Amino acid sequence: MAEEPLSAQDAEAPQPELPSDRVADLVELVVCGLVDHPDDVTLEVTDSADGCLIEVRCAEEDAGKVIGRHGRAIKALRVLARALGSRVGVPVEVEVLG
Template identity: 35%
Template sequence: MQELLKAIASGLVEKPEEVVVTSEEENGTTVYHLHVAEDDMGRVIGKQGRIAKAIRVVMRAAATRNDQKVMVEID
């Protein structure tokens, strides 16, 4: 799952080497923290958060296939 999130984010940003994904377990839910360069933050969030929402939808769909619960936070 971390590799999927990193691959999605790396395709969106100008500095893919600065994309870092960390995870932690919280109440049975895996929380993924996506860290990107300051300049690329707008590219990952998108207008009115549309790209961020799409990333979360894809991650939730992938997690459902593995019977998991996930959340994505963009830092």
């Protein structure tokens, strides 16, 4: 029995939103508000059985703004991400790769 090729409609069908997508959207919104070059901000979201890892990449000169003095900004961002993650049922870790 031969498999039928995907139709154009099937190929464009949106993927169901994962709980980690909501957390990634929050992280992106906050980070883009902190940096001078929001177009350079990218997120890599890795879902696993243990939870979700969100790696934030930004321009080198903006990494300090995302981290903040004594790490206060990234700590606050992690608290927000973990709070939303617990609400949607997924453990979350956030890392900054400048």
